[in-house]
Amino acid sequence: MAAVLPSVALQVQAEVPALTRRRAPGPGTDGHLASKKAVLLPSAAAGCSLSLLARRRSGRCSRASVLLAQRRQLAGDEADGAYFKPLVDGDVLTASNPQRLVVAVMVVLLLLGLLRVWALLGSLSWQTSVCCLLAVVLGVEFADFGTGVYHFSVDNYGSAQTPIVGSQIEAFQGHHEEPWTITYRDFCNNCFPTCLATMPFLIAFEVFCSQPYVLLWALIACAGIGFCQEFHKWSHTLRSQCHPVVNWLQDVGILVHRKVHLRHHKPPYETNYCIVTGHMNPLLDRTGFFTGLGAIIASWTGVRPRCETGERFDYLLKRRSK
Numbered sequence: 001m002a003a004v005l006p007s008v009a010l011q012v013q014a015e016v017p018a019l020t021r022r023r024a025p026g027p028g029t030d031g032h033l034a035s036k037k038a039v040l041l042p043s044a045a046a047g048c049s050l051s052l053l054a055r056r057r058s059g060r061c062s063r064a065s066v067l068l069a070q071r072r073q074l075a076g077d078e079a080d081g082a083y084f085k086p087l088v089d090g091d092v093l094t095a096s097n098p099q100r101l102v103v104a105v106m107v108v109l110l111l112l113g114l115l116r117v118w119a120l121l122g123s124l125s126w127q128t129s130v131c132c133l134l135a136v137v138l139g140v141e142f143a144d145f146g147t148g149v150y151h152f153s154v155d156n157y158g159s160a161q162t163p164i165v166g167s168q169i170e171a172f173q174g175h176h177e178e179p180w181t182i183t184y185r186d187f188c189n190n191c192f193p194t195c196l197a198t199m200p201f202l203i204a205f206e207v208f209c210s211q212p213y214v215l216l217w218a219l220i221a222c223a224g225i226g227f228c229q230e231f232h233k234w235s236h237t238l239r240s241q242c243h244p245v246v247n248w249l250q251d252v253g254i255l256v257h258r259k260v261h262l263r264h265h266k267p268p269y270e271t272n273y274c275i276v277t278g279h280m281n282p283l284l285d286r287t288g289f290f291t292g293l294g295a296i297i298a299s300w301t302g303v304r305p306r307c308e309t310g311e312r313f314d315y316l317l318k319r320r321s322k
């Protein structure tokens with residue numbers, strides 16, 4: 001079912017754009033989230049199930065819409081709010097103050113870094129402008145590559161008990177089973193782990209690097225990786241629920257597009273790992289970069305990647321089916 005849901009998302013988006021019914025928060029539902037995030041997938045499914053019979057009769061309701069409605073029913077009645085609960089135990093979707101603080105510090109560090117770049121440049125000529133543009137492009141694409149490598153790593157190795165990144169590994173496996181949950185995450189809740197992970201590198205560059213273009217490259221790379229989960233979230237959010245600027249950035253290829261990321265959400269989850277621009281995906285997939293990386297790791301450690309073994313986290317599958 002998880003394999004079909006991303007395509008379902010796009011299909012529902014294409015077929016039922018007018019499904020804007022808001023759901024009332026149930027006892028187990030986070031009211032803040034339910035009211036803030038209009039419809040997205042669950043409500044789209046609810047709308048679809050309401051009109052399912054009529055649409056079936058009219059012959060316009062696709063198999064994908066039926067499957068999405070069935071998934072909605074499997075999740076239980078919307079009043080119990082279970083559909084909005086994260087799959088991983090202990091996970092929450094709202095942002096805490098420490099998470100907000102981490103993201104705020106990240107933003108401040110980025111702004112301070114940009115001021116330092118400006119000070120180091122002195123003046124802006126056309127030559128410095130071209131070099132800055134090049135640094136920005138390289139920074140963005142490096143961030144795309146970096147998220148691909150990280151995504152490949154947590155998708156394919158380790159478990160929930162792995163030190164430091166165990167929760168990320170479990171969260172990414174949970175994301176494969178219920179990809180729509182990310183669309184309900186608050187911004188700071190969604191971005192704080194990657195902001196926290198990139199912050200030491202950001203600080204190191206700001207303290208030790210005095211070459212403006214290298215520093216600018218590092219700032220953009222850290223920003224891209226730090227906020228990659230928000231770009232990822234937008235690639236799962238219905239077009240009608242995204243800001244027009246986000247839709248435009250996806251359409252012109254600056255941010256990873258829904259259709260591009262959708263290709264990752266097909267078992268065994270072995271392609272399209274990059275989630276910033278998605279530009280590196282064709283290069284890395286066609287050259288077999290991750291297949292080669294997996295082979296090297298297997299030759300060193302004897303551990304084959306999960307995309308080869310087909311291993312899934314059984315406890316997540318069982319919890320999902322409850």
Ligand SMILES: [Zn+2]
Nearest residue numbers: 151155172269
């Ligand atoms: Zn994945």
Ligand SMILES: [Zn+2]
Nearest residue numbers: 175179232261
């Ligand atoms: Zn995803």
